[in-house]
Amino acid sequence: MSDLVVRGPTLTLRYATEADAAALFALAGPEATQWFSWGPYADEAEPLDYIRSLPARRESGVLLDFLAVHCERGPVGVTGLSEYARRDRRATVGTWFGREHWGTGVNAESKALMAHLAFATFGFHRLTAWANTRNGRSQASLERLGFRREGVLRAYNTHSSGIHDVVAFGMLPSDWEASPLHAVSVTVEGDAPAIWTSAG
Numbered sequence: 001m002s003d004l005v006v007r008g009p010t011l012t013l014r015y016a017t018e019a020d021a022a023a024l025f026a027l028a029g030p031e032a033t034q035w036f037s038w039g040p041y042a043d044e045a046e047p048l049d050y051i052r053s054l055p056a057r058r059e060s061g062v063l064l065d066f067l068a069v070h071c072e073r074g075p076v077g078v079t080g081l082s083e084y085a086r087r088d089r090r091a092t093v094g095t096w097f098g099r100e101h102w103g104t105g106v107n108a109e110s111k112a113l114m115a116h117l118a119f120a121t122f123g124f125h126r127l128t129a130w131a132n133t134r135n136g137r138s139q140a141s142l143e144r145l146g147f148r149r150e151g152v153l154r155a156y157n158t159h160s161s162g163i164h165d166v167v168a169f170g171m172l173p174s175d176w177e178a179s180p181l182h183a184v185s186v187t188v189e190g191d192a193p194a195i196w197t198s199a200g
């Protein structure tokens with residue numbers, strides 16, 4: 001069984017390896033991580049710990065994270081699936097890019113790759129995405145890409161910066177088919193751990 005790799009016109013999603021720790025350390029600056037419970041990284045041991053934790057989390061269906069690698073610019077950020085509900089065929093997509101890669105098109109392409117993986121490869125019935133109510137950039141990008149705004153969940157995340165409300169976004173297969181993501185050409189190579197591909 002070979003590792004899962006998802007390719008689009010300019011981006012490849014692949015599993016991060018220990019050799020990617022320095023790149024992740026450089027990408028995860030204060031702007032990229034401002035809405036998260038973690039970051040910015042204080043030293044390279046932190047991304048290394050994260051990378052070492054990934055195989056077990058992939059195998060158990062907890063987290064399927066990819067390094068997004070641009071054909072010219074190299075590693076640009078991370079996107080992945082969490083909150084997987086196996087029987088219900090749904091998960092949450094989360095994404096972050098180094099600040100220098102915002103507004104360059106990598107976000108739209110990465111979402112096209114993840115939507116293809118979720119709906120065409122895994123047969124999901126839904127993708128969820130969360131955005132902090134104050135993260136206007138994330139909300140605007142999700143709506144433009146075809147996610148539907150479904151409501152606000154109050155006091156949903158507790159970070160060191162406080163207790164945060166989040167906007168819930170959802171995409172169903174029919175939303176995906178009507179979205180700009182669907183026109184992007186995607187190839188999927190290798191295999192995901194079996195837990196991701198069936199209702200069990």
Ligand SMILES: CC(C)(COP(=O)(O)OP(=O)(O)OC[C@H]1O[C@@H](n2cnc3c(N)ncnc32)[C@H](O)[C@@H]1OP(=O)(O)O)[C@@H](O)C(=O)NCCC(=O)NCCS
Nearest residue numbers: 032095096097102103104107130131132136137138140141
């Ligand atoms: C969220 C993120 C993945 C989006 O990627 P991106 O490349 O910056 O997004 P895009 O350029 O595709 O889209 C951003 C949109 O928001 C708009 N925008 C920018 N700043 C904005 C603001 N303050 N308020 C509202 N909209 C804003 C942009 O104009 C653009 O819309 P347009 O394409 O219609 O002009 C990226 O900014 C990122 O990594 N942020 C840090 C991590 C993060 O917040 N992840 C989401 C977790 S909820």
